[in-house]
Amino acid sequence: VPDTIIEDSDLPVRFSDVKAAAKRIKGKATRTALLRSVELDRLTGGRIYVKPECLQLSGSFKFRGAYNRLSQLSERQKAGGVVAYSSGNHGQGVALAANMLDIAATIVMPGDAPKIKIERTASHGARIVFFDRKGPKTREEIGAQIAAEGGSVLVPSYDDPHIIAGQGTSALEVGEDMIERGEALDAYVVPAGGGGLFAGSNLAVHAAFSDVKTYSAEPHGYDDHARSLEKGTRIAIDADIPDSICDALMTPIPGKLTFQINRRFASGGFSVSEEEIKAAMRFGFDYLNLVIEPGGATALAAVLSGKIDATGKIIGLIVTGGNVDPDFFKTLLE
């Protein structure tokens, strides 16, 4: 991947940061291989490449950013440990990265978090602190309090330059693999929650392919990136929106740092329905042999449901994670 103008000094993260992150995670994270599916190409009329980060350690791309952040802590910071608030993939990614780097990790989770997520986070040796969703303190407050009391470092889930750079390594690999194949991406589609993965990906894929179009993919109602990109400013989701099946993507508003990057590079955003997401997960089971979680399937759903015209195009998309409840997955197989 060549150096390009993705080194703008106005940006909070640069392509060189993504490349530096790739060196740090080398041999630690799994270098997932691009997948193809004859059926996916047939259905869309394009040539589709899938980056399967559900195969990443900890079950999602989140490990990349966490490892990149934690490996740069000073010895003194490492001794003080880290804190993250997350009931999901970020918590598992931080817990695993901390374990590999011999750092104590505390993960703040709601008391009603799914048992399987609690178990998996704990299995990486993290201390779990529960908070009451209806209690007086938010998880942010509890996280900040624990960090302050213990002299620990708080690890944000997306609005942090090191996290953004780490997540971007996935797209850096996509770029390298496509260049080795002698092919260029026309478009790249990325699930978006806080927009950290999307921001890192925007830097990396535009470094590889200057003409590539990039799109966020979000569930209906939680399409704050799509709306924000359209208006050119950060717009929050509606306050009274019901929960999405995409628990990983229920962030209320794009991150400040992430949107600064995404606004510069992205062509727009897609919004997909619950039915389209479920159909994409089922497609993953039938034709990719991948277990995909709802929030990990939005980019695949956008491409499969024709939100982007793939005819004759080369399109990359990322499947971000596979940490899905077996009972829910079972309903897809009816």
Next chain:
Amino acid sequence: VPDTIIEDSDLPVRFSDVKAAAKRIKGKATRTALLRSVELDRLTGGRIYVKPECLQLSGSFKFRGAYNRLSQLSERQKAGGVVAYSSGNHGQGVALAANMLDIAATIVMPGDAPKIKIERTASHGARIVFFDRKGPKTREEIGAQIAAEGGSVLVPSYDDPHIIAGQGTSALEVGEDMIERGEALDAYVVPAGGGGLFAGSNLAVHAAFSDVKTYSAEPHGYDDHARSLEKGTRIAIDADIPDSICDALMTPIPGKLTFQINRRFASGGFSVSEEEIKAAMRFGFDYLNLVIEPGGATALAAVLSGKIDATGKIIGLIVTGGNVDPDFFKTLLE
């Protein structure tokens, strides 16, 4: 991967054939990446690498051998088309390779083959010919008859040098990836039906690691490789054995050519129970985010169930395919 003694002129296939096959399939087959799982290492006490060929085009490693075989046909042979008898992965692999090479394919299947397998084979443009399992003619006879009448080439599913060499490319990639990591395999475990994949793998992994131990993995009752390797001669399964859930591994006896190779290199074979296979499939869902079919899970089952002592060892294993019936898979998620 260095050249070694795996060029013995007594062998029906040599390592140089596997390397030649790798060149033919390059850019056609998916180069699947080795996967790791923190949980797999914890449970086994070893360092386990998984080669996920359920992510291969057509849903199994069979595409590799099929493409290697078909791409070497003469123009005249190509014009006459190909025939294969298989209700499963070999049929789908041949159908897809034929489609990519513009060759007409006829696949002979039992009339009671699962609808999903018929549909997928047909979706690659193959003509399907059904035969009656209880009729006077075997599928071998029908296949031979169709081949003779149409001037077509019969493509065997395992006992063929080009098929063996093609399947071995998966293990060649494993060797390359491990050497790049600077690690050597202590053992490699491979599901075995007719033994074609095991034979090609034996050539390739022994070329990479001269001291590696290799093992077949089969379901109870269909452990003809384990028994044959122990006795040093080809031994058939018992005649009255009931069907296995591993439809891909119900071959009655090791192939002649494949056993000639496997006998030379293999250290032995493991036999796993239906419960161990199901537990491995569930592990694949929970911790690898892979959809694995029963016959594709025997090597993982052997490692997970402690058939091999993995403590402190570096062990590779291949997950061969993911073409599983959704109704069956659903029962694993209860």
